[in-house]
Amino acid sequence: MNIKKNIALSDSGFVFDPSSGDSFSTNPIGLEIIKLMKNGKSADEIKKLITSSYMIDDNSFEKDLYDFVNMLQKLKIAEGEEKK
């Protein structure tokens, strides 16, 4: 799963898709995840990074990440296959 190349991010959590003109709002954690994905991190790497810096257990985060990535795909911010 990749974040589409041309997606623009601002530090305030504003996400813009120039190909469709759609804009989105995400929370700080969402923004961090999108940035990590943009940098090519796999789901496992993201899980390690987030659970080591936030008060959240592996299982709960995995569930949230799965849901979030699904939303990214639904909103056409992310595309393609899940990275192994």
Next chain:
Amino acid sequence: MKKLQYERPVITRLNTGVTNKFGTKTAFTPVTHVDGNEVKTLIANYGSPLFVISEQTIRKTFKDANRAFTTRYPKVQFAWSYKTNYINAVCNVFHQEGSWAEVVSGFEYHKALNNDVPGSKIIFNGPDKTEADLRLAIENNSLIHIDHLDELYLIKELAVEMNKKPRVAIRVNMDTGVYPIWDRFGFNYENGQAWDAINKIMLNDKMELVGLHSHIGTFMLSPNAYGIAASKLSDLALGIKKKYKKNIQYLDLGGGFASKNTLKGSYLQGVDTSPTFDQYAEAISTAILNAGFLEEELPLLILESGRSLIDEAGSLLGSVISNKRLSDGRRATIMDFGVNILFTSFWYDHKISPAQDFSQYTEDAVLYGPLCMNIDVIRENITLPPLKRDDHVVVHTVGAYNMTQWMQFIAMRPAVVMIDMDEKPHIIRRRETLSTIESVEMMPEYLKKFKL
């Protein structure tokens, strides 16, 4: 290194220029405490879900209502509508504030007696009073509001047999410009039924006609309708004075004032659209004062307000069981309370606040209860910050009808806690247990044994 506070990642599409049909974000501030008690602690001590009643809010609301009427009309009496919330502690707060009792069944009548309300200060309404109920009410000199002719005849027979003169009123239904007319209760004003009943009582002299009653509906958003009802009851009272030289002691305008809830499907919030007590009081008082009574013969004004006096004092605390994504992409959050204990979610879009801090990010969601049924929807769409399992919410303005119409289904009904004037919580109804339910079950002998 100390770990950071986690919040579930969310992303939502921004719709520029289009008003958000899910409401405005400013509606969300966390409600972490109810009357000085932390939601988390209340739930830890009394379980989740949990109904919480604020005694402060009851007394304040009652005083507001009472002030609105007593500053406009010389003789005012409230009677607490038991069916709205008949947990005894709640009733007694109203009785301490001076309310009589308004009941609609033998069960409620006995509850009022057990709460030490004098029989003469119990108003007995409703179509279903049994012969035993009526005997007791006559014995206790209660105010019996006659709903139909069968009841009128039965009371007449009992009066002769018991050699007592029951104090009665008739319930009158009428056109107040609000439809449908609740014409299944009482006697109609426009078609002469009301006069027919009045004549039957006055000519027979076995009962004393002390009052006239109407309850034009519930959650009535039009103060003007009450003005019309008050005029029509006054007109009957003055007619009785003229025809029988008899002063009617009271006019009872019933209940029905809207609370601050938002009716389903209404675009505006209830807090902004529901009339104030002052508006209802103005309409009613003006109508009676202008009807033509001599000043010393002005009838007592009785009010049986229910939801408008108790709704705001009640909150339901609950917890998140799970989050899901529906097939259309909407978030679904499953709460530990369903429509069986929050009956009013069929009528209202209840305001719901998270009970913990959160960032400004929100998501549109459907709120479901835990029942295994498709109808168990608390809010069809609501904007909330991301909630995770075991987070708490506060459902506001749920004091009316939920704690009487709730259904025991699948699980036990929750505890009810009242927070007193000093912000100290008291259990006023224990959480039900398996034995609460099984205490009324019986097992036939032959079904007691089986082998699997």
